[in-house]
Amino acid sequence: MSEIHLDRDVLSTLKEVMEEGYPELLDTFLNDSEARLRVLHEARDAEKLSATAHSFKGSSSNMGALRLAELCGELEQRAKQPSLGGIEKLVNEIESEFAHVRTLCREEREGFHC
């Protein structure tokens, strides 16, 4: 399991690609992710859970949030299994990992100068 919350190499590539749009990308990612977290907490059916975890995994991987992407991947797989045990624990883990990522993203945003 990766211990990297936010991959610096990925971030520098993103900065290069996005240029002045970089802060907007960070904001968009955070907003998206918060919305997804809410869905994860509220979701009662496995399909919804799995689909949301899948999307969350995709965008986390794009942002270099490797551990977050891994956790989402785990949740996606777990949600496909017949017994939904341990789901809540995973969602909480995702929430706390996201909290780390959010802090790092905000620092990143504040430190960005075009």
Place this chain on the structure above:
Amino acid sequence: MQSSSEPLTVLIAEDSAADRLLLSTIVRRQGHHVLTAADGAEAVEVYLQQRPHLVLMDAMMPVMDGFEAAQKIKQLAGDQLVPIIFLTSLTESEALARCLEAGGDDFLAKPYNQVILAAKIKAMDRLRRLQATVVEQRDQIARHHDYLLNEQRVAKAVFDKIAHSGCLSAPNIRYMQSPYALFNGDLLLAAFNPAGDMHVLLGDFTGHGLPAAVGAMPLAEVFYGMTAKGYGLAQILREMNAKLKRILPVDMFCCATLLCLSFQRCTVEVWNGGMPDGYLHDSLSGVRTPLPARHLPLGVLTPQLFDDRTEVHPMLLGDRVFLLSDGVIDTTDDSEQLFGVERLQQVFAANREPDLLFEDIQQALRDFRGEARDDFSMVEVRLVAPTQLNPPPPVYSDSGQSSPLDWSVSFEFRAQTLKRFNPMPYLLQLLLEVHGLRAQSGALYSVMSELYSNALDHGVLGLDSSLKRDASGFSRYYRERNLRLDELSDGYVRVHLHVTPNNEGGRLLIEVEDSGEGFDVARVLAQPQDSDRLSGRGVSLVRQLSQQASWSDDGRSVRVEFFWEALA
């Protein structure tokens, strides 16, 4: 990271706002124009309105997922290739297979890699352009094909008009041709000459398609033109051969059988160059005499080497001449075996109803092969009484104001000329300048031809017409005629024409003299007038057709008169 090729319009369908933003930025920076959609339904809508070149499609989206949207877009695109690259963090092979089934052309895994994305867009653009080229070329081929078909239709209409300007619809002709036989090189022509004799040509050009058909034009022109002017088979054949030799490339020529059926003389004259055997069917005995090819096809030999020699066969009323193209006997079965002449003769032998011969042959071809070739032609011409036919009156284009009414002219045709020149068409053309004679052009032509050939055959060449009493004597007669003509070194035929006004109309006096031995006029005239007889020096024919006929100088000189009334 500018793309080297032309900028594309790229639709990005992705429900995750951050991914959409990131991807849009990457693609825009590669020089393309970007459209975005947040779900599948929106993607289809944007596609419809803006027709992007390429789609980047997230597989898992709300409202309508990427699979369904991809299918819809592919459907809308029709022939156009709109490459769809699925954006996916899917890893299971089953899910990837679903992307392909939905019409996806490629995948792009998250996290996105700019270099790979650029390469994929480029590859997909190449594919898209290739497809566009293929579609364009396909459409072009389809257009050319339509164009060609249309040209063929037009050409067929023109050729049909030429082929059917003759007398193929005469009651004694039956023919069967596959609709596009002409485009396989088959040509069938028929026309009456001024004497009411019928010329029939069945030809088969080498090759297929338009090139095979183009030679038909000049051939038909010569056939109709010279037949209408009263030329005999030999001159027509010479002209056709010379013309085709001149205009056709070396590897193109025309196999042909040319017939002249004389309903008055009850004969058929045949020249066969390279065609399958024709058949002369004796309706009484049922015997079919083959009319084999004795010559090379038209357009092969130079005029110096061309052989225009024909064969003449006697016919009785109801006898038939049957001609066919090689499409019939060269029909092959599944094992490449030819239908062949023997099977054709079996059909002949089994044929009970002569009028159903074509149908019997077609049935035999079907039994043999299952389907008939599309380039077969068959024609059958029956000898009928002249009264059963109505040759169309010749059409003249002049007003008649310049009709010459008081003149005479004399010709002497000597040995070297008699060998190879038939003056009849020229003399007839001259006489038809006299308007009053045009109404009787058929009789005039028949009488002139008869007098001329009597003077030549029986006078100059000294042939005995009694030879023609039976069929074998008939062929002996024509063999002997060719021989004596070849050896001819002296002798003459003189023709004098006198046209004088007479009351309101006029009078034509024809005198023909020859250098021969003459004949016992009183004895020949005493024989009953019987036009069915093969022999008799054509005397009865001349007497039937002209108003006055008299012989003098022991039969070496003959005078015939034609009169006409005032013209309306």
